[in-house]
Amino acid sequence: MKKLVVANHKANLSMSDIGDYIFNINTNLSDKHNIVICPSYIHIPFFTSEKFELGAQDVSIYDNGSYTGEVTSEQLKSSNVKYVIVGHSERRELFDEKENIIKLKLKQCFKNDLIPILCVGETKDDKLSNRTSQVLRRTLLETLNGFSKEDLSKLVIAYEPIWSIGTGITPTIKEIEEIISFIKDIIRSAYKVDVKVLYGGSVKEENIDKLKEVGNLDGLLIGGASNNAITFSKIVDLF
Numbered sequence: 609m610k611k612l613v614v615a616n617h618k619a620n621l622s623m624s625d626i627g628d629y630i631f632n633i634n635t636n637l638s639d640k641h642n643i644v645i646c647p648s649y650i651h652i653p654f655f656t657s658e659k660f661e662l663g664a665q666d667v668s669i670y671d672n673g674s675y676t677g678e679v680t681s682e683q684l685k686s687s688n689v690k691y692v693i694v695g696h697s698e699r700r701e702l703f704d705e706k707e708n709i710i711k712l713k714l715k716q717c718f719k720n721d722l723i724p725i726l727c728v729g730e731t732k733d734d735k736l737s738n739r740t741s742q743v744l745r746r747t748l749l750e751t752l753n754g755f756s757k758e759d760l761s762k763l764v765i766a767y768e769p770i771w772s773i774g775t776g777i778t779p780t781i782k783e784i785e786e787i788i789s790f791i792k793d794i795i796r797s798a799y800k801v802d803v804k805v806l807y808g809g810s811v812k813e814e815n816i817d818k819l820k821e822v823g824n825l826d827g828l829l830i831g832g833a834s835n836n837a838i839t840f841s842k843i844v845d846l847f
């Protein structure tokens with residue numbers, strides 16, 4: 609069955625890289641899985657291809673209006689964007705995004721029919737002190753409470769252990785499997801919906817064989833390794 613593979617370019621690539629990137633995607637990317645590419649906002653209009661759908665890395669909490677520097681859900685929708693990454697750990701840490709802000713962003717996505725990819729994950733400290741399930745449960749329930757079942761059924765979750773992002777270290781197959789079923793169970797029992805859960809954190813060609821073994825995985829969220837279109841296409845093929 610096709611899975612969902614999401615590329616998160618973060619603040620990478622320049623305008624002069626985009627032509628080659630799209631060319632390499634068009635020549636190398638197979639249709640083995642469903643693909644979403646989340647480029648920088650400014651690159652979004654240039655990412656046109658039948659090989660993937662478009663995602664954004666963030667969204668404003670506001671509607672269109674006098675909010676200098678913001679990009680709204682309505683603007684994303686009108687730019688052919690289908691998915692939005694919400695609550696990435698880099699936004700939580702570097703921009704101090706808390707649950708209340710993340711909730712407003714989810715609200716914006718649902719309002720304009722964009723699919724949010726909500727990122728959740730524990731820190732190294734949480735993991736070392738056996739708090740992973742407690743942290744995930746609290747984050748999920750605080751963020752998702754109050755949304756309708758209909759909205760939540762559109763949600764995608766990305767489990768991204770913070771200690772794994774950009775570090776080259778990944779959890780074991782068993783750890784990922786357990787946490788994914790834990791997340792699915794929480795959401796099923798609290799809201800009666802089934803959600804897709806992706807894994808993100810140092811996904812590379814070298815560990816894709818291992819990630820393939822995770823039985824309940826619905827897809828991947830790939831940062832660093834998605835900045836090269838040929839590498840990204842290879843990972844998609846191997847997954």
Ligand code: PGA
Pocket residue numbers: 616768772773774775808809810811829830831832833
């Ligand atoms: P990484 O990033 O693949 O570079 O670890 C993943 C992410 O931050 O979404």
